[in-house]
Amino acid sequence: MHEIVNIPRERAIAVGVGSRAFTREESLEHLEELAFLAETAGAEVICKIFQDRDKPDGATAVGRGKLEEIKEMIEEDNIVLAIFDDELTPAQMRNLSRELNIKVLDRTGLILDIFASRARTSEARLQVELAQLQYLLPRLSRMWTHLSKQFGGIGSKGPGETQIETDRRMVRDKISLLKEKLSNVAVQKAEQRKGRDSMQRFALVGYTNAGKSTLMNALTGAEVLVENKLFATLDTTVRVVELSDSETHKTVLLSDTVGFIRKLPTQLVASFRGTLAETLEADVLVHVIDVSHPQFREHIRSVVETLEAIGAGEKPVIMVFNKIDALPDLDLVHALQADYAQSVGISAQRGINLTTLQEMMLQMGDERHETLHLHLPYSAMKELANIYRTGTVLDRKDLDDGIELTARVTTDEARHLRGFVLEAA
Ligand SMILES: Nc1nc2c(ncn2[C@@H]2O[C@H](COP(=O)(O)OP(=O)(O)OP(=O)(O)O)[C@@H](O)[C@H]2O)c(=O)[nH]1
Ligand SMILES: [Mg+2]
Incomplete structure (x- = not known):
C-alpha cells in the first residue's frame, strides 16, 4: 500500500551574479543550471533574477537596488527560499538572511542538500555528512542555531538535529569520527578489490546527466537508475563487460559513478574519495559528454579540472560524445573527432556506435x-x-x-x- 504524501514544493527564487570571467550568455546558462539543481532538490523555481556586475558585492552579493527588487518578488510571489549561484561568504549569508528574511542557500549548500537527500548507501551518507560539517565549520558562530536551520535547505536534511546546540569542538570531534569510519570502509573496499586485480578496469566519468548510467546499462545489462535529474547516481557500480572483435576477446570491468558539475564543492570532492576509488584505480577513463548540451565544452573543462583535483588527470581517456541522436546533423561530432584522437560519437539510449566504442576500449585496454x-x-x-x-x-x-x-x-x-x-x- 502506498501512502500518498503531498510535500509542498518550496517556492524559490534563483539569483545569479555575473562576473568578468564569463560572458552574459554563459552566466545565464549557469543560472539555468542552478534552477535545474533547485528543481532536482525539490524546489519550485518561481523566478530567476540576474545581475551583471564586475564582481559580487562583498556584503550582499547583489547590489542594493537588486536586493530591493528581490524583496518585492518575495512578497508578491510568496517565495520562501532564495538560492544564489556561487558560494556565499558566511557574512554574505548572514546579511542576506537578515535582509530577505527567508531561507538563503548558495550553490554549494544546494549541492550538499541534494547529495544528502539522495545518498543511499552508508558510505555515501557518511561522506555527505562529513562534507556538510566541513562546509558548516567556518560558518559556525553565535549564528549556529540559525544557520543550522537554514542549512537544512530543501527537505531539511541538516547534519542531524543533535548537532544544533553544539559547538565547534564537537563538530571537529564528529568530523574526526566520520573520517575514521570512512577509512575503515575504504580498507574493506580495497580488500574486496584485490581479488579482481588481473582484470583491466575502465571507469565512466563525466558531467552529471551526460548519460553515464545509460551507457553503463547499454554495455553491461546492469540496471542502474537513469533519470533526467542532476546527480541521479551517487554510488559506484562495477560490472563485467565482454569486449570482442574478430581476433580478440576480453573480459574487463566497467564502473559507473557520481557525476561532476561546475564548482563541485571541494568538501564533497574530498569526502567522496571512497566512492571515487574505482575512478582513481581505473586503467582507462571513459569520459561521457552530452554533446547536445549548449555548454558541453565548459562541461568538459569542469570534468578535466575535477579529475586533476582527485589525482586522475593523467590517465588515458576515451572521449565519448553522447546523445548524437539529439543533434540536427553530425558536423559537430566530425569536427570533435578530428580534435580528439581517441573519441567516438554515440547514442547510449538508441545504441548507436556502441560497437565502435567497444573496439576502441579493446585497443586502449591493450596498453598492458x-x-x-x-x-x-x-x-x-x-x-x-x-x-x-x-x-x-x-x-x-x-x-x-x-x-x-x-x-x-x-x-x-x-x-x-x-x-x-x-x-x-
Ligand atoms: N537523447 C538522448 N538522451 C540520453 C542519451 N543517453 C542518456 N540520455 C538521457 O539523459 C538523462 C541522463 O541520463 P543518465 O544515464 O541518468 O545520466 P548520468 O550521466 O548517469 O547522470 P547522473 O547519474 O545524474 O550524473 C536521462 O534522461 C537519459 O534518458 C542519448 O543517447 N540520447
Ligand atoms: Mg548516473
Whole structure:
C-alpha cells in the first residue's frame, strides 16, 4: 500500500551574479543550471533574477537596488527560499538572511542538500555528512542555531538535529569520527578489490546527466537508475563487460559513478574519495559528454579540472560524445573527432556506435599493466611520485629503510622499476 504524501514544493527564487570571467550568455546558462539543481532538490523555481556586475558585492552579493527588487518578488510571489549561484561568504549569508528574511542557500549548500537527500548507501551518507560539517565549520558562530536551520535547505536534511546546540569542538570531534569510519570502509573496499586485480578496469566519468548510467546499462545489462535529474547516481557500480572483435576477446570491468558539475564543492570532492576509488584505480577513463548540451565544452573543462583535483588527470581517456541522436546533423561530432584522437560519437539510449566504442576500449585496454611488489629506498622518491602519477598504489608500508609497495603500473613503468622488485605480486 502506498501512502500518498503531498510535500509542498518550496517556492524559490534563483539569483545569479555575473562576473568578468564569463560572458552574459554563459552566466545565464549557469543560472539555468542552478534552477535545474533547485528543481532536482525539490524546489519550485518561481523566478530567476540576474545581475551583471564586475564582481559580487562583498556584503550582499547583489547590489542594493537588486536586493530591493528581490524583496518585492518575495512578497508578491510568496517565495520562501532564495538560492544564489556561487558560494556565499558566511557574512554574505548572514546579511542576506537578515535582509530577505527567508531561507538563503548558495550553490554549494544546494549541492550538499541534494547529495544528502539522495545518498543511499552508508558510505555515501557518511561522506555527505562529513562534507556538510566541513562546509558548516567556518560558518559556525553565535549564528549556529540559525544557520543550522537554514542549512537544512530543501527537505531539511541538516547534519542531524543533535548537532544544533553544539559547538565547534564537537563538530571537529564528529568530523574526526566520520573520517575514521570512512577509512575503515575504504580498507574493506580495497580488500574486496584485490581479488579482481588481473582484470583491466575502465571507469565512466563525466558531467552529471551526460548519460553515464545509460551507457553503463547499454554495455553491461546492469540496471542502474537513469533519470533526467542532476546527480541521479551517487554510488559506484562495477560490472563485467565482454569486449570482442574478430581476433580478440576480453573480459574487463566497467564502473559507473557520481557525476561532476561546475564548482563541485571541494568538501564533497574530498569526502567522496571512497566512492571515487574505482575512478582513481581505473586503467582507462571513459569520459561521457552530452554533446547536445549548449555548454558541453565548459562541461568538459569542469570534468578535466575535477579529475586533476582527485589525482586522475593523467590517465588515458576515451572521449565519448553522447546523445548524437539529439543533434540536427553530425558536423559537430566530425569536427570533435578530428580534435580528439581517441573519441567516438554515440547514442547510449538508441545504441548507436556502441560497437565502435567497444573496439576502441579493446585497443586502449591493450596498453598492458602489471602488479608489482616493490621496495623503494628513500633515495628513490622520484620513482614513487611516478607510480602515484601513472599507476595505482594498492598497499604501502613505510619502513625504516624505505617504502614497501604493491602497485599496478604500466608495462613501460614496470621496466624502469625492475631494480626495485621484491617478488612478483
Ligand atoms: N537523447 C538522448 N538522451 C540520453 C542519451 N543517453 C542518456 N540520455 C538521457 O539523459 C538523462 C541522463 O541520463 P543518465 O544515464 O541518468 O545520466 P548520468 O550521466 O548517469 O547522470 P547522473 O547519474 O545524474 O550524473 C536521462 O534522461 C537519459 O534518458 C542519448 O543517447 N540520447
Ligand atoms: Mg548516473
